[in-house]
Amino acid sequence: MNASAFTTSSSLTAKHGGCRCRSQCAPSASRLSICQLPQQGRRLRDRDRFSLRVANEPRTEVSTDPSNERSEADKIVDGMDFGELCNEFECISSPLVESTARQLVRDILELREGNRALGTYAVSVKYKDPVRSFMGRDKYKRPLWVTGALENPSVSVQEMVMLSTSVLRIMWTIRGKPRSVFAAIGGDLIVQVNSQFTLNQISGQVIEHEESWDLSASSPAAQAFFWTSRRLFATTEAGKDLAESVKNLSRRLSTERENIEIYPDPSGDPTKFFQRDNGFQRDLYQIALFLAVLYFVVQFLRATL
Known part of the structure; x- marks a missing residue:
């Protein structure tokens, strides 16, 4: 199932100064039931919808104004379909999925590191890319590869789509000058990233995160720099993982000894x-x-x- 198959059907009525949402969910899995509250200041209208699928269109570079970055992230998410939240018998997802999607695209556009919203990830979230894998959301606090490897990196989002009610895909691009004299001769490094997030449909938290990269738009020198620096970065992070594991094991054994009468x-x-x-x-x-x-x-x- 892809996002293009989703449609929206919802109605909103006001009562005693509040709001009441009545969603009409069709039995087909290709229907969507979402309530948009008036105080959010947004209405899903066909003429205001943000196009999710971009083909050969100019990329929107990230502005230096944080309010514009947030606005760009909100516009991307406002135009998304989040799948069928309810059917005639039960609700299989929650509005927290939309909240997580909004936060994830914000983190990507702003290249957040230490101030990343860890609440969007499950405690035991699993991450995987071609050179590194780990478990645990605390590792998202660490510095990003891109900030140390590229000068003045810029980020743009080309596509954001719900593949199902629990799988979110974000297609985005990193562009920047390599911090290497030899690699910089080949021009900017351009990495097209495919990020796929598997979400818990109730809590909205990310339980699996997988990334793949396409460097076809970069020169051979830039590609060599990417793979070398990325593998070096992964090796360094793996060393940190091992040190943390030894430290946690030592702390656990010490606690067990203290608990003996x-x-x-x-x-x-x-x-x-x-x-x-x-x-x-x-x-x-x-x-x-x-x-x-x-x-x-x-x-x-x-x-x-």
Whole structure:
């Protein structure tokens, strides 16, 4: 299913100063049910819809004004179809999917690093590209490859489409001058990125993120620079991953040791303590106590009967 198959059918009525949305969902999976609230200041009209599929059109470069960047991201998302949220029996998605899509395109256009909205990603999100893969949203806090490898990089979004109610695809382009004297001779590096996000249909969070790259618009020198610098970047990040794993394992083992009960040493200084696990000894005491109670019950019954 692709985004071009989706259509919109919704109605909105006002009551006592508020709003009430009544969506009409068709049984076909190719229908869309979305409520646009009036206070959002947007209406889905055919003449105002933003074209999602761009073919050989001039790219819109990112403005230096943050308000314009946000406006551009909003215009892209406002024109999207998000699939069938509900049918006659149940709702299979939520408006949070749209909120996540809006935030993702914002992060891309602004090349956000440390201030990226991590709430849009699940805690155990999985990321994969041709040279690197990882798990965990904390790794999205790290610096981006593009900011360290290119001078004055610019970003443009060509296409943003929901392939289904849970899969979002964003086609975007990075352009910049390589930070290398030899690579810069070949001109700007142009990377066409295909980002595919799999979303949780209820929470709207990204659970899988996969990227692929097309460098056909770049010179051979720029392409060589890209793959060399990208692999070096991936190796460095993998080293950070390993260091974090060792650190987390050490912290976990330390916590487990602290949770073991502390007993005084009966054979030495009463102020000296040592740690031991007496689970087996406790079980023996409980079994002995049970047998003693059973013995006394049997003896009592024999004496009274």
